[in-house]
Amino acid sequence: AKNGTDPNGYIVFCPCMGRFGNQIDQFLGVLSFAKSLDRTLVLPNFIEFNHPETKMIPFEVLFQVGTVAKYTRVVTMHEFTKKIIKAFCWNPRKAIYDTDAEPGCHAKEGNPFGPYWDQIGVSFVGDEYFGEIPGGFETSQMGSRKKWLEKFGPEEFPVLAFPSAPAAFPSKGKVWSIQKYLRWSSRITEQAKKYITNNLQKPFVAVHLRNDADWVRVCDHIDLEKNRPLFASEQCLGEGHHQGQLTMEMCIPNKQQIVDMIVEKVGSIGAKSVFVASDKDHMIDEINEALKPYEIEAHRQEVDDMYTSLAIMGRSDLFIGNCVSTFSHIVKRERDHTGQSPRPSAFFGVRSA
Ligand code: GFB
Incomplete structure (x- = not known):
């Protein structure tokens, strides 16, 4: 040397x-x-x-x-x-x-x-x-x-x-567990903890809404006939989609589907608050309207800092993600692999057993 x-x-x-x-x-x-x-x-x-x-x-x-x-x-x-x-x-x-x-x-x-x-x-x-x-x-x-x-x-x-990453994209299932070696820096962890303490009541459901204009174009690529993997879709359908069919609802759920899923998951864990991260429309008003009977509220970061949002979603009691988004997949992998045992994650358009 x-x-x-x-x-x-x-x-x-x-x-x-x-x-x-x-x-x-x-x-x-x-x-x-x-x-x-x-x-x-x-x-x-x-x-x-x-x-x-x-x-x-x-x-x-x-x-x-x-x-x-x-x-x-x-x-x-x-x-x-x-x-x-x-x-x-x-x-x-x-x-x-x-x-x-x-x-x-x-x-x-x-x-x-x-x-x-x-x-x-x-x-x-x-x-x-x-x-x-x-x-x-x-x-x-x-x-x-x-x-x-x-x-x-x-x-x-x-x-x-x-000049580009020497690795497959999308990632293969065998490397997903390597996520456990990626721990947020103390600065980001502290920001996430502070946000949770100041704004959220536990237990809380975290939701990732991927709905900017670029995303609609991604979902146009869904091939209903061949059922081919699209970006991160293997995170909810398994490798080669052996667990099912990729649908439009998984990629770009409509507002009703989003609200219904959140209400269902809030009910299932008795959540006391909801955290929403999004690149565009956080749907806070619509979600709050639907949550009225439960007397709980949805919150977002005033300025949605993506790293803090990821860390907050990682720490939630239940996460609802977008199956096709690699951004959601970061949270899903963190929840699957960084704790003693996997913590619950759900996806829009995926019916849990
Ligand atoms: O992370 P990303 O590769 O995931 O790209 P996808 C999405 C980007 O959108 C993120 C922003 O890196 C953020 O900059 N973004 C998404 C968000 N969700 C949030 C959020 O909840 N909060 C904040 N603050 N920002 C793929 C792209 O996106 O989409 C592909 O990476 C391609 O290259 C395709 O462009 C259209 O897998 O979701």
Whole structure:
């Protein structure tokens, strides 16, 4: 190890696809990939799109580094750019990344690609392709892991840099439990706890309403004939949808269906309040109207901070999510895997037994 660097090398990548739910979804696969190649993973900056601004959020602002380090060797982006990257710059070697784009990888072309690498001071010294490796970054496939180690050994390739996440999307069921190594940072946990203490009476039901205009277009892609998985839909229908049919109600429930589901779940646990998170319409008035007979109220964050909302939903007594949304899936995985035993989650359009 020179200068305290990892002799097995590093993996650095840009979570360049989709928004937060998509980025976390793929991040689980990247953790698994880094562990299987036995390289140190450089914890990414997550990318927030506040049009027209693109903001980078360091991993450690959102999550605890110590917990993810229990799963596999990691280093923060900060530490990597301040200390480690220099060790390699003195003696520039190849960086590699994927894609079948021609004729080069164009890792820095376009947003968020360019800003991402520029901010961390990475420049690329050469293009390499891994398309011929069986299974790609699916290293559980026969011979794949061995091929990676042969073709891209740490001697010649100390840093593997990927312009997008080296992981499947949507994520495979086998990586979902890795969510247990993602714990919200104390700042976010404190904000969530404070909100709950000040605004919610327990037990409470938390609801994620994904209803901005972009979502309607996603739901147009539901294929009723082939019943193909769509984004996170396997979280409620199982892998390959072996548990049932994806419906419009699961993807974009109408107002009546939303209110009915909330009332049913409030009744089933005797909830004393409801928390609503949404990217667009929180439906507070409609929900409160329906909750009148129960004498309880629905609440939202004045400014819906998405990370705090996720943490609040994670801590609820019962969660109702959107099966197709990868944003909802973060909460579902947290509830399934971070406690002693799974905590109850439900989905719009899914009848529980
Ligand atoms: O997280 P995300 O990838 O999940 O994208 P989906 C949805 C984004 O919408 C989040 C905002 O990252 C937030 O910025 N958002 C969603 C919310 N729900 C909430 C909420 O309850 N509160 C707040 N504050 N913000 C996919 C995209 O969305 O939708 C795909 O990732 C594609 O790339 C598709 O764009 C249309 O899986 O729900």
